């Protein structure tokens with residue numbers, strides 16, 4: 491059987507000089523072509539977990555790690571951070587912190603420079619990456635002249651050009667306005683249709699429900715749920731116990747059931763919710 495895209499076994503991690511681990515006995519895996527959403531309150535350990543997958547933790551950001559993290563079957567701890575960054579692309583929260591070049595095409599070329607990609611190949615990759623994020627025609631412009639949403643799409647393009655097999659996005663839309671959020675999620679949808687494997691950390695449960703195959707709920711460093719998105723979000727009692735909310739449509743059905751003693755089947759999509767609602771109201 492082919493190796494999993496990501497496989498995490500018994501991962502425990504502590505930052506130096508802290509009493510309690512920030513990640514406690516984490517286990518999960520994802521297949522190629524799957525998108526995993528990670529949700530949980532601030533401080534739950536989401537970013538730390540994401541950085542364990544590309545080796546930044548503990549290789550650059552030190553601490554004590556137990557357990558194993560494998561990417562495409564190879565142990566991350568046995569690989570250099572440089573090698574891992576080819577395999578696992580990382581997009582951070584603030585777009586402007588990830589941008590450093592004078593023009594958009596230079597920005598996309600920048601990461602590839604370190605990989606030793608031949609010039610002709612670079613050109614093709616720049617064109618492809620900008621097309622994937624909808625920034626074709628912007629090559630000669632300054633990254634600073636872009637909106638937040640466009641800047642984040644550019645940051646994604648720069649990562650895509652390195653052709654990683656896995657993409658991790660850590661709250662890529664939390665600094666963006668609603669238009670910018672939509673732009674980034676449209677790109678994510680394209681990547682998903684394209685077969686990209688990825689992890690997305692976000693507080694936007696509506697989007698996570700719509701775009702992610704599976705969801706992992708992290709709470710105080712522990713995995714509280716790891717299941718298909720629908721299964722996680724319809725376990726509304728557990729979501730509330732963990733101080734999290736389900737998508738609004740799921741919350742609505744649950745509140746309705748409680749208020750009127752009904753038993754409408756919960757769902758995360760509007761279409762299904764309407765059907766389920768209709769079938770009990772007849």
Ligand SMILES: Nc1ncnc2c1ncn2[C@@H]1O[C@H](COP(=O)(O)OP(=O)(O)O)[C@@H](O)[C@H]1O
Pocket residue numbers: 505506508512530531532533534535536537538539551
């Ligand atoms: N470099 C660090 N050194 C020490 N503690 C840290 C460091 N980075 C994060 N932490 C702590 O680890 C916990 C998890 O942080 P983080 O992974 O950033 O959570 P999240 O992304 O879910 O908000 C928090 O309590 C945070 O304060």
Ligand SMILES: [Mg+2]
Pocket residue numbers: 536537538660
């Ligand atoms: Mg974080």
